[in-house]
Amino acid sequence: MSELIFRTRLMVAADWDEVSRLIYQSLNVWYEKNRGFKLVSGTWETMRIFPRVYESLDPNCCVLVEETNSNRIAGSCFFHPRPRHVSLGILNTHPDFFGHGVASLLLRYVIDFSEQQNKPLRLVSGATNIDSFSLYNKAGFIPTCFYQDMTFSVPANGLAVEIPSGMVIRDAVESDIPAMVRLELELTGIEREQDYRYFLKNNDGIWHVSVLLGISGQLDGFLVSVKDPGSNMLGPGVVRTEEQGIALIRYELNKHCGYSPVWLVPSRCRTLVNAMYSLGAKNCELHISQVRGTEFPQTGIVFPTFMPETG
Numbered sequence: 001m002s003e004l005i006f007r008t009r010l011m012v013a014a015d016w017d018e019v020s021r022l023i024y025q026s027l028n029v030w031y032e033k034n035r036g037f038k039l040v041s042g043t044w045e046t047m048r049i050f051p052r053v054y055e056s057l058d059p060n061c062c063v064l065v066e067e068t069n070s071n072r073i074a075g076s077c078f079f080h081p082r083p084r085h086v087s088l089g090i091l092n093t094h095p096d097f098f099g100h101g102v103a104s105l106l107l108r109y110v111i112d113f114s115e116q117q118n119k120p121l122r123l124v125s126g127a128t129n130i131d132s133f134s135l136y137n138k139a140g141f142i143p144t145c146f147y148q149d150m151t152f153s154v155p156a157n158g159l160a161v162e163i164p165s166g167m168v169i170r171d172a173v174e175s176d177i178p179a180m181v182r183l184e185l186e187l188t189g190i191e192r193e194q195d196y197r198y199f200l201k202n203n204d205g206i207w208h209v210s211v212l213l214g215i216s217g218q219l220d221g222f223l224v225s226v227k228d229p230g231s232n233m234l235g236p237g238v239v240r241t242e243e244q245g246i247a248l249i250r251y252e253l254n255k256h257c258g259y260s261p262v263w264l265v266p267s268r269c270r271t272l273v274n275a276m277y278s279l280g281a282k283n284c285e286l287h288i289s290q291v292r293g294t295e296f297p298q299t300g301i302v303f304p305t306f307m308p309e310t311g
């Protein structure tokens, strides 16, 4: 191969299909080589969910690395500026360019962006992926929480939901948004009102949001989920207690009857983890949340997700 020369530029609409193919190939080739299975079971078109959702949420926030001789896109990384932080994800290198410094170039761009904004940069990375751990670790990220990804085939007739005494769980409505934003800010130190407006508007019909009200009627938790051929997950969400988290997860799983969504559980939440095992859920991956810059003190229970990775 002749010497590879790379340049960075932002994604435009004409790049969407090439970026979707790149994400598909990057994930499947990496997983097949390192773990013996393909991560994405559908076709590459399912990965169009990333440019589609992320350009609606954060226009012009996807950096590409292009190889200058071939004009091929060698890597892509979406980033998400929010009032108090910047979030990074999803980041991929095309398998033809693994090990040539493409991911480091993408990461440098997003680090510079977060430093210019004077905000911490946050992400959730695979704990069994030494390549991605090394990439972020060398760049100065510090692990903040360990998560286990769990999955479960939700019965067609759904699950019983035991709602803690005196509390209420119901579908969210637009007027819940200010309380959702306040709760997340209090428990995790971040704000992302625009995301919650986007989910509840639900123009593409793939989102659901539920809320949990505590004994005085105050909002004590919420959980979002996505059901799309490109992503079937619970999250993002936050909740005050493990008991509330168990109820909220079961309620949200009932929006996925006949499907097998994935959700991330903080491994330090022993009661919550045990309740997931009792349900029959299995571990399918491990992840670590990481931050570069100031870490916010976290007092609640956080359910991160990969669609959208705005936390």
Ligand SMILES: CC(C)(COP(=O)(O)OP(=O)(O)OC[C@H]1O[C@@H](n2cnc3c(N)ncnc32)[C@H](O)[C@@H]1OP(=O)(O)O)[C@@H](O)C(=O)NCCC(=O)NCCS
Residues within 6 Å of the ligand: 026, 027, 030, 091, 092, 093, 094, 097, 098, 099, 100, 101, 102, 103, 104, 105, 124, 125, 126, 129, 130, 131, 132, 134, 135, 138
């Ligand atoms: C993980 C991934 C993005 C890495 O991409 P890449 O372009 O091959 O990575 P780079 O060549 O830029 O190397 C990244 C850095 O990690 C370093 N590195 C790699 N393995 C290392 C190890 N075992 N120990 C220490 N450093 C290591 C490299 O030296 C490089 O650092 P440098 O720029 O300071 O030299 C790529 O394998 C990929 O796309 N995988 C599938 C999708 C994925 O996992 N995405 C990450 C989501 S969390």
